[in-house]
Amino acid sequence: MRCRLLMGVRFSGTRLYFGVAASLLFAFSPIATGAASGQQAPTPAMGATQDQRSLPDIPTLLRDVSKNQRQIEEIQKLYTCHLSEEEDKVDSNGQVKSRTMKDYDVFYVGDEQVLHLLAKDGKLLQGSEKRDADDNFNKRYDKLKKQQAELASDPKKQAKREEEEEAELSDFLRAERFTNPRREMFRGHEVIAFDVSGNPNYKPKKAIDRIIQKLSGFMRVDEQAREIVRLEARFAESAKIGGGVLASVQQGSNFVFEQERVNDEIWLPSYIEAHVAARVLIVKLKQNFIDRYSDYKKFQVGATIKARVN
Secondary structure, three states: OOOOOOOOOEEEOOEEEOOOOOOOOOOOOOOOOOOOOOOOOOOOOOOEEEEOOOOOOHHHHHHHHHHHHHHHHHHHHHEEEEEEEEEEEEOOOOOEEEEEEEEEEEEEEOOEEEEEEEEEOOEEOOHHHHHHHHHHHHHHHHHHHHHHHHHHOOHHHHHHHHHHOOOOHHHHHHHEEEEEEEEEEEOOEEEEEEEEEEOOOOOOOOHHHHHHOOEEEEEEEEOOOOEEEEEEEEEOOOEEEHHHOOEEEOOOOEEEEEEEEEOOOEEEEEEEEEEEEEEEOOEEEEEEEEEEEEEEEEOOOOHHHHOOOO
């Protein structure tokens, strides 16, 4: 989903957005599986307990996870959903300066997510605020439809756009190393957990890959579904965007990403939480945000037309 997952960095105003979508294959040859890396097993996260039973074939499991994630990133473009967003701006001491809550309907034009603002701080938009939100949505929707048509008629421009796209969760799977596989019970469900760190043997194919390689953390996978249940990652070192001229993300910035089964048919993103300290040009900022996705509905024939707000 081209939501705000903390994979690569996109800027909109002064807020950092972290994107997800679909591309690339999982290179398994450099991936270490098991404890051969010398890393010690981390203390299980809250809500997780370890299980000492034998593990499935790990390379096969990871290949299946990567394949399924790419499929999710394509299929979810056929869905619309509701997004509840909570954002805190904090001062240098970590104290919350302001909090905003917004609710959106989420639509797609190709790979691009289009948000229709419905409410602020628990109150539905009314009057001029609602008209402005509807107009902004329509303009954004029409602009993306035009861009999509232009890209479809120009393969070179399409290829360049794909090279510049935000990082996707499947990009993360490619650029990271997964070690210390183990069984855990997480929220009452059995998962296979991994330690995650940058893969030093992976040669970045896109500029964003170098940023992804600075992430480390934990990943939990549903063994039966072969889907990512929860990913926790943080920047093990600071990451520079545009050589540090455009922006930088500070060491310790971190995120949580969760997926769950929707309508008993497909796994889709359900929860994203991020704590970010960064510099955008000359502006320093610290922000926390939580995004909750719900009420997924599959597009019907002609639904892309109905997505526009009158």
